[in-house]
Amino acid sequence: MIGLLLKDFYIVRQYMKTVLFMLAFFALISAGLDNPATFFEAFIIFMSMMVTITSFSYDALAKWDYYALSLPVSRKEIVASKYLLSVILCFGGTIISFLISAVILKFKPMEAFGVKEHLYATGAIISITFFFLAILLPLIFKFGVEKCRLLLIAIFAAPTAAMVALSKMGVSMPSEASLIAFIKLLPVLVIPFFLLSFFISVRIFSGKEI
Amino acid sequence: MDYAIAIRDLSKSFKNFKLKNISFSVPKGSIMGFIGENGAGKTTTIKLMLNQLKAETGEIGILGLDHRKDEKKIKSDIGVVLDECYFHENIKPKHISRIMARIYKNWDESLFYSYIDQFRLPGNKTTKEFSRGMKLKLSIATALSHHPKLLILDEATSGLDPVVRNEILDLFLEFIQDENHSILFSSHITSDLEKIADYITFLHDGEIIFSKSKDSLLDNYGLLLCGAADFGAVDKADIIGQRESRFGHEILVRNKKQMKQKYKGLTIDPVTIEDIMLFYMRGEEFK
Known part of the structure; x- marks a missing residue:
């Protein structure tokens, strides 16, 4: 499985360079925003997720699955390597983005947004990212990455649409205290959900004819 | 084995x-x-x-x-x-x-x-x-x-x-x-x-x-060459596949040695694997 991860690392390396270049660009833009730190952080973590998805695109282009299944790796390991890749990339992205936005906050401090709030925001963003990945990865294993590009937009649009709908219906935004309580609860919800997603993906991929 | x-x-x-x-x-x-x-x-x-x-x-x-x-x-x-x-x-x-x-x-x-x-x-x-x-x-x-x-x-x-x-x-x-x-x-x-x-x-x-x-295939199979007149006399059961050209018929046959006895006077050429493959596929059209 380490071999598969190494392969993914080699194939996305170039793409990651492009991403880093874009990050520098966005860091400049975000400097002009009211809340540069969290915006920047969300962006980095989102890009980490995109790198995972891109690794699927490269695999599809090279017909990698077909070849991988002639190597001594099980289908479970192939799935596991992708989940592990997404965890590594997202945590890597989170650490980098936390440090960068901490620097941004140092120079452009925000009111009522200290280290504690910063950690909460980061925790919320990464939990949501894993929530999205948990939905997206089984779909990619089932339908292939190209069909999932559209689904990706749908997955992102749905919560936004739900929020808008809720506020239109007069449901008020929750108080800060209950929001923080919810954020604290998030990992407890997301970790089992992510694991469940892994087992579903293994199931899907094991039954798939390549 | x-x-x-x-x-x-x-x-x-x-x-x-x-x-x-x-x-x-x-x-x-x-x-x-x-x-x-x-x-x-x-x-x-x-x-x-x-x-x-x-x-x-x-x-x-x-x-x-x-x-x-x-x-x-x-x-x-x-x-x-x-x-x-x-x-x-x-x-x-x-x-x-x-x-x-x-x-x-x-x-x-x-x-x-x-x-x-x-x-x-x-x-x-x-x-x-x-x-x-x-x-x-x-x-x-x-x-x-x-x-x-x-x-x-x-x-x-x-x-x-x-x-x-x-x-x-x-x-x-x-x-x-x-x-x-x-x-x-x-x-x-x-x-x-x-x-x-x-x-x-x-x-x-x-x-x-x-x-x-491979050797038994090349030993066993042969290409029987004959003109249009002789073609009618060839037992249909012996024909695996055949090709017609200006110069007559080429017929893929099995049991080359037996065929030599059966069709005296006709030439039987050696085959290649490609011949065997092609004639088998043509044989279907022939049937």
């Missing part, structure tokens, strides 16, 4: 195609040529062997093990070269070596680089810059560098120029020197197989037409 591959009653159906209960085996220490037209089911058979597709019926034994139960053990002892299935475009040979070292327990890095040198491949360029031939050579180098006992080759020489093809055929012959090594070589370049194969399995439209030693 010990078999490297033993396939029994294997079947699989798709919407427009059916692999019909095929059985054949590859004796240890030999090269099996696996021939048939495009779409005959060669790649389907290989995919079934590798568990990429699920068989409806049948058993597949590879290196004496069950292809489902001992999948990982089998796959660490075989080398596979697939048609049109290469590495990612932005990967370099040195990356492949590092990846495979973590996938195969007995990956031999120095052997890999010796093949890279032998094939004159640039070790530090991405495969995007490689020609089709170079990519294929890279695949072959990769397939050989973990000391496999069995090679499964799907169209591994198509798209290569004759010089390189010969170079690679020599490599396969060298590989087979070890009596524990075997090769399943699927190809429609029958001349390559005529050069190196010990046995030929002919798959046509999802069915095995024959699976025999």
